Amino acid sequence: MQTIRNLYEKYRDILAYLVFGVLTTLINIVVYWFCTSVLHWNYMLANNLAWFLSVLFAFFTNKTFVFRSKYTTVKAFFIEMGAFFFARGVSLILDDGIMFVGISLLHWSSLLTKFIDQFVVIAVNYIFSKWIFRKK
Template identity: 40%
Template sequence: MFNKTIVNYVIFGILTTVVNISVFSLFVKIFNIDYMFSSTLAWIISVLFAFITNKVYVFNSQTVAYVDILKELINFSFFRILSLGVDLVIMYLLIDIFNTDEIFAKVIANVVVVIMNYVSSKYFTFRNRRS
């Protein structure tokens, strides 16, 4: 039997990853913007997408008070900033040190980041607190 939370997280994690890599690819390949800056822009857009989908569809957070939602967003963003740092370090290592393709590096970084983000969301951000 499948755990509904994990299945939903995988589905929305894949969609968030698609958003992240699509935005990154658009900026790097089409607009020829530096990969670090492009990765940061892609991160901002995908974090907003992930917050909404994780809150509503994955962890079924029941918070409705503005202050509680704001606390969730701040907590969610804090852990996503940490994962952005991991993302950028992995990309730097793979691209600048090991000379791999930017898209390949982005995919590898996203695998690590998705695992980190699940743990932080499940245990720290959306702990099914009711307001």
């Protein structure tokens, strides 16, 4: 039992990131699907709305549950949030680029491209999040 507890403690951040990463990805994909398939929005507009809503969810879950970053002052909160959104904004450029290449240039299925895109973006976002919420 102690071995399992030690392994959990050793990989806790990664496991929590994976759980909330899956939930964030589900939000992203479901919002994207809804906007493109039900509302018939342009895929880039749908991708950007899906990005915003999933990043908002990811900020609070990453801060609270994954990296256990403490809420201190209002100023510190907004600085951290700004850094998080800036870093995710950088990954949005990659996200939009993958979507454009997959859909407009390669003519792949919109949802297939979205799934491939999410695997790449998750890895990049983990690196950024680890830096933003680093323990002091």
